[in-house]
Amino acid sequence: MEIKRANKFVEFMKKFGLYIAVGAVVLIVSLTLGITAALRDDGVPTTTPELQFHLPMQNATIVKDFSSTELQENETLGQWEAHLSIDFASDDSAVMAVLGGTVQSVTTDTLNGTTIVIAHSDGFVSTYSSLADSAQVKEGDQVEAGQKIGDASNSAGREEYLGAHLHFTLEKDGLKVDPNNYLELQNK
Ligand SMILES: [Zn+2]
Numbered sequence: 001m002e003i004k005r006a007n008k009f010v011e012f013m014k015k016f017g018l019y020i021a022v023g024a025v026v027l028i029v030s031l032t033l034g035i036t037a038a039l040r041d042d043g044v045p046t047t048t049p050e051l052q053f054h055l056p057m058q059n060a061t062i063v064k065d066f067s068s069t070e071l072q073e074n075e076t077l078g079q080w081e082a083h084l085s086i087d088f089a090s091d092d093s094a095v096m097a098v099l100g101g102t103v104q105s106v107t108t109d110t111l112n113g114t115t116i117v118i119a120h121s122d123g124f125v126s127t128y129s130s131l132a133d134s135a136q137v138k139e140g141d142q143v144e145a146g147q148k149i150g151d152a153s154n155s156a157g158r159e160e161y162l163g164a165h166l167h168f169t170l171e172k173d174g175l176k177v178d179p180n181n182y183l184e185l186q187n188k
Helices: 002-043 157-162
Strands: 061-064 067-074 079-083 086-089 094-096 101-109 113-119 124-131 148-151 166-172 175-177
Touching: 061 157, 086 157, 101 124, 113 148, 124 148
Parallel strands: none
Antiparallel strands: 061 086, 067 079, 086 166, 094 148, 101 113, 113 124, 124 166, 166 175
């Protein structure tokens, strides 16, 4: 019985072995192609339409620029610190959302003044500090790019010496990034 069965297997393999081998090769090749295609998709940035950033203030001047490596003197706190944000000042105090999104929080504390945090697509989060109490949005609100959300003031205790200004921070995927790389700031 054992021998018979073995012989049947040998016969089976003689008849169909080639097909099985070819099938296996085709399967392996298509799997490999599929996997490399998937990897290639991950490596190349997805072609989402370019995000159009609005400026957070009209006709603004940068009173303190972004700096991740050079420490800048904070005259209010009397210490040197990195400034992972841009401070804008303008005759027009209106502050606008740089992208459309959802308001995550509106808070007020003595160091940062009134602060609005907005979550956007593509992992962007924008934060607007040193705003006047009169925020024009609340948590959960949907905002459009360029929509007014509040007014710049000198409410941020940590940067009082700068006068009325917007302390603007941009994050991408949880990391603070240089807004200069995203906003079109001509009058630097
Ligand atoms: Zn600042």
